[in-house]
Amino acid sequence: MLSFFTVDCLILTFHEGQLKVLLTERNEYPYKDWWAIPGYFVDKEEEMEEAVKRISYENTGLKDIYLEQLAALAGVKRHPEGRILTVAYMALVRYEEVKNKVKPITNYMRQAKWFGVNDVPELAFDHNEILRLGLKKLKTNLSFSFAPFELLPEKFTLTQLQQIYESILGESLDKRNFRKKMGNLGYLKELDEYQTGVSYRAARLYKVDKRKFAKLFA
Amino acid sequence: MLSFFTVDCLILTFHEGQLKVLLTERNEYPYKDWWAIPGYFVDKEEEMEEAVKRISYENTGLKDIYLEQLAALAGVKRHPEGRILTVAYMALVRYEEVKNKVKPITNYMRQAKWFGVNDVPELAFDHNEILRLGLKKLKTNLSFSFAPFELLPEKFTLTQLQQIYESILGESLDKRNFRKKMGNLGYLKELDEYQTGVSYRAARLYKVDKRKFAKLFA
DNA sequence: ACAAAAGTGTTCGCAATACACCCATGG
DNA sequence: CCATGGGTGTATTGCGAACACTTTTGT
Numbered sequence: 001m002l003s004f005f006t007v008d009c010l011i012l013t014f015h016e017g018q019l020k021v022l023l024t025e026r027n028e029y030p031y032k033d034w035w036a037i038p039g040y041f042v043d044k045e046e047e048m049e050e051a052v053k054r055i056s057y058e059n060t061g062l063k064d065i066y067l068e069q070l071a072a073l074a075g076v077k078r079h080p081e082g083r084i085l086t087v088a089y090m091a092l093v094r095y096e097e098v099k100n101k102v103k104p105i106t107n108y109m110r111q112a113k114w115f116g117v118n119d120v121p122e123l124a125f126d127h128n129e130i131l132r133l134g135l136k137k138l139k140t141n142l143s144f145s146f147a148p149f150e151l152l153p154e155k156f157t158l159t160q161l162q163q164i165y166e167s168i169l170g171e172s173l174d175k176r177n178f179r180k181k182m183g184n185l186g187y188l189k190e191l192d193e194y195q196t197g198v199s200y201r202a203a204r205l206y207k208v209d210k211r212k213f214a215k216l217f218a
Numbered sequence: 219m220l221s222f223f224t225v226d227c228l229i230l231t232f233h234e235g236q237l238k239v240l241l242t243e244r245n246e247y248p249y250k251d252w253w254a255i256p257g258y259f260v261d262k263e264e265e266m267e268e269a270v271k272r273i274s275y276e277n278t279g280l281k282d283i284y285l286e287q288l289a290a291l292a293g294v295k296r297h298p299e300g301r302i303l304t305v306a307y308m309a310l311v312r313y314e315e316v317k318n319k320v321k322p323i324t325n326y327m328r329q330a331k332w333f334g335v336n337d338v339p340e341l342a343f344d345h346n347e348i349l350r351l352g353l354k355k356l357k358t359n360l361s362f363s364f365a366p367f368e369l370l371p372e373k374f375t376l377t378q379l380q381q382i383y384e385s386i387l388g389e390s391l392d393k394r395n396f397r398k399k400m401g402n403l404g405y406l407k408e409l410d411e412y413q414t415g416v417s418y419r420a421a422r423l424y425k426v427d428k429r430k431f432a433k434l435f436a
Numbered sequence: 437a438c439a440a441a442a443g444t445g446t447t448c449g450c451a452a453t454a455c456a457c458c459c460a461t462g463g
Numbered sequence: 464c465c466a467t468g469g470g471t472g473t474a475t476t477g478c479g480a481a482c483a484c485t486t487t488t489g490t
Contacts, residue, residue: 392453392454392455394454394455394456395452395453395454395455398451398452399451399452402450402451416461416462417461417462417463418460418461418462419459419460419461419462420460420461
């Protein structure tokens with residue numbers, strides 16, 4: 001009883017004020033030359049959680065990223081060579097930590113590239129749907145999720161944090177209210193450090209207190 | 219390229235003041251004679267959403283229930299005859315509407331029976347895990363979900379509604395605050411009808427205004 | 437001096453919480 | 464008349480929302 005299935009890895013980051021998704025250009029049929037979410041077949045004896053780590057690495061060069069299950073898609077016609085079920089995962093990464101590492105290790109993907117989530121072409125298979133599901137989940141869980149801090153460098157400014165909230169929610173927020181709320185939550189640590197290399201007033205940097213954050217949601 | 223997988227249907231209801239899950243007794247190996255969440259193989263040319271309707275019906279006799287995807291489980295050792303991926307779905311049903319219909323149509327399940335969610339035996343495969351995931355999801359989404367009303371009869375008392383919240387959250391709530399909040403939400407319609415057949419003061423019945431509810435979450 | 441973004445307080449209304457007693461009904 | 468659950472109000476506190484100007488820095 002053979003059972004083939006794939007995993008796909010929706011990898012998101014935040015850069016230049018917008019959410020971006022990592023796409024790979026396929027070098028293999030079907031959908032050769034199309035952009036797709038990184039993904040491939042799970043080996044017969046391989047745990048799915050291992051497979052998704054291996055495959056995200058092979059497709060994009062990124063290691064040790066935390067992937068969470070998003071959905072299973074199994075449309076009879078989603079794959080031209082016969083029904084192939086896929087389990088989609090989602091990961092959030094810090095742009096600064098990964099920007100120099102993004103490069104496929106396999107040859108079934110030709111290149112990997114970041115696309116703004118609002119600037120994504122028509123993708124292979126049902127991958128546009130996977131992206132849609134991922135963004136929806138991000139938005140739904142935002143108020144009790146660590147997601148914003150997985151997208152930012154360790155030290156960040158409040159404006160960066162606000163931009164993330166705004167990109168995920170798709171609406172703009174009031175600066176003063178936003179800062180008051182973040183302050184009240186009590187898990188942001190104000191540092192005695194400031195932004196560098198900007199041609200205007202440098203903003204203060206902050207860190208998350210992971211202990212306090214975890215306690216709040218325990 | 220053959221691709222076998224199953225779907226499992228976590229079906230929950232509310233009765234006698236507690237959440238209950240519908241389990242089936244297997245009449246087929248592996249796990250013959252074990253209790254399990256209703257489920258079976260998806261046909262080769264069958265859409266997964268169709269399969270889950272068909273299979274929930276065959277296993278339990280219940281038709282036209284709304285199933286939502288919960289998770290995919292694919293442990294290499296979850297099935298003794300080789301790795302078989304399963305996609306778990308969840309449905310909520312009204313006890314009054316289904317109590318006389320629960321009966322397997324197939325012969326690979328011997329019987330179907332309601333179990334209190336805190337009184338569930340060790341189940342076949344990884345089905346205890348599926349139950350755990352379902353209850354977690356129910357709890358997480360409770361504040362913006364229609365779930366409580368899918369579990370109750372069309373006309374219900376505020377005490378019943380409160381009991382559902384309490385079962386899902388696993389904590390008791392203050393009666394006055396609960397009623398004030400439900401009133402404020404604005405989608406409950408007070409009826410001029412009362413409970414019957416109780417040996418104490420009969421409680422007023424309520425209905426949900428689905429239009430108003432839908433508007434709030436649009 | 438100008439451009440660009442940082443940073444900062446108050447008011448108002450509503451929602452969440454804590455808390456205890458009387459009422460209606462059936463047996 | 465008793466047992467059982469039904470039903471009700473107030474005070475406090477904290478959060479969400481609306482709203483605009485001054486400060487700092489680099490060029």
